[in-house]
Amino acid sequence: MEEKPMIEERRERADAARNRRAILRATEELLARHRPEQISMEQVAAAAGVGKGTVFHRFGSRMGLMVALMQERAYALEEAVASAPPPLGPGAPPEERLMAFLDAIVDVVGRNKGLLAALGHAATAAPRPEWKEQGERRGEDGDHPVYRFWHSHTSALIVARRPDLDGELLAHILLGSLQSEPVLRLLERGEATRLAASLRVMASGMLAAPALA
């Protein structure tokens, strides 16, 4: 094998990183206006100014691309939960943290029409090769890691404030609504603020609900 001069190698790595960022940014922009299944790899390549082969080479498939994008966002949100200033980060009371977290989730989902639902379906369908390529691990019950983190944090905040409630299930009910068609249609109409407000009503009401008999 031919050795490449160091400077060329470095430039190639910089090109690859720039392409990756451009592709993810282009995907994000397309997702603001379309559902994942309406977006082709060709469109992404054209919008990112790279060849179609580059997109396939880096991400394997449309689903691989969506997973990579969602994961990038999810990592950012996970980091914010661990170390950002309150109320999203540590240090605020559980109810305030829950409200901030729900707002953050609606923001992610609102900018990715139908992405959560697509991931949910993919997670419950037969395992796909491209998921393995992405190094994805699924929970015992088939949940996607992103959903798992969202659920475990939501659930933990509910229990911190109300140990008498079924935090695990209540978190599924709150988050599950983000996968339903009527709610996705609402997000497509750009009504993320309206959704966030009603999720806050649900969550704050639930935390103040009378103790179970």
Next chain:
Amino acid sequence: MEEKPMIEERRERADAARNRRAILRATEELLARHRPEQISMEQVAAAAGVGKGTVFHRFGSRMGLMVALMQERAYALEEAVASAPPPLGPGAPPEERLMAFLDAIVDVVGRNKGLLAALGHAATAAPRPEWKEQGERRGEDGDHPVYRFWHSHTSALIVARRPDLDGELLAHILLGSLQSEPVLRLLERGEATRLAASLRVMASGMLAAPALA
């Protein structure tokens, strides 16, 4: 065309009605243990003690069969809402009626694993011929009539008690959770009672939530 003797005609009609009931009952029993997509027309026919052709002739397809079953239940629930004793029927305060209605819905969905989700997907996919055969009408936003009734009743009860809240969206959030995978898996494990309890917490908390700023 040959005229049939009246008595024979009447017997044929009675046979048809009995077959229809037997088929729907067999489907219901199968749905208690399986998801709609796991049930074949052959299984239904065998369990109902009729020929496979009879099932196809009456219902057109598996989806036609599911729709007919769901509709039968939905009509029964709609009638109960209109004329059964309170709290499901008229005469009780909105919050009590909402709790009773959510219990009734969980009961229907719990005995029909994944049926609501299947109907939801069907409603948003391209229109299927068998839906037309069944005389289905869809709302402007593609909702199934069953979902539309559930949503409009839930929404009306929320608004009756809390006109300041976004009843339309809150009803979607409450009902949307019934279509999410983690909640469906819970129902498959037979935890309908647990689900009903947590939906009650959500709904009662929401109705008692502080007024929006």
